[in-house]
Amino acid sequence: MLATRALSLVGKRAISTSICVRGGHGVAKVDDYALPAYFDRRENPLPDVQFVTELNAVQKSLKEKEKGSWATLSNEEKIALYHISFKQSFAEMNEGTKEWKSVIAGMFFFIGMTGLVVLWQRKFVYGPVPPTFESEWKEKEVQRMLDMRINPVEGFSAKWDYENKEWKK
């Protein structure tokens, strides 16, 4: 109880960077991955922390100059300030990778493997096709369809010339 009261008095930023004292049991080490991190993301344009955490002397003086009027900053200084806070520009972070080549290559590879498996199946797994696929059967089937006048207006029988008993040219 006392510890939580004490923690609420400390600033929000300080909680994450200070050590956690819970119930008098001791100190919990805060790992790096648990702290706010910097990342370049289009969806999240303002990350939780700056990119450069420890400023050198030049950068510190630049930050002091930033507190004044921005009109006095030159273009190079503005770019330097940007690079203190951010790592990549939007143009840099949005550019595509060459990953699609690997993706297409992987696709072709696995399609090829599947083709080999299918060929092996055709030879060693499947039995013979039914007799309805033989040429004789198919001829009788077509003749019966023509006799029944299947689709005589625009489809199957429409293409058969009944007078000359041949397919229409």
Add this chain to the structure above:
Amino acid sequence: MSLAKPAMRGLLGKRLRFHLPIAFALSVVAAAAFKYGVTEPRKQAYADFYKQYDATKEFNNMREAGIFESVRPTGK
């Protein structure tokens, strides 16, 4: 390094004002193309087929071919 301020509002409205008339026009074109490319020729094909259609003759041809079970071909 002073860029113009980008448009902040009315983006959807602008897009709709541009794309909706085009979409409407293309839909009408697609419908008209289907009507005059597919349905009208089909209606005409059916009309032409049945103009010269003799049902009795066709029935007798089918009967002779032996596909019916209720009437066998003549002479059997």
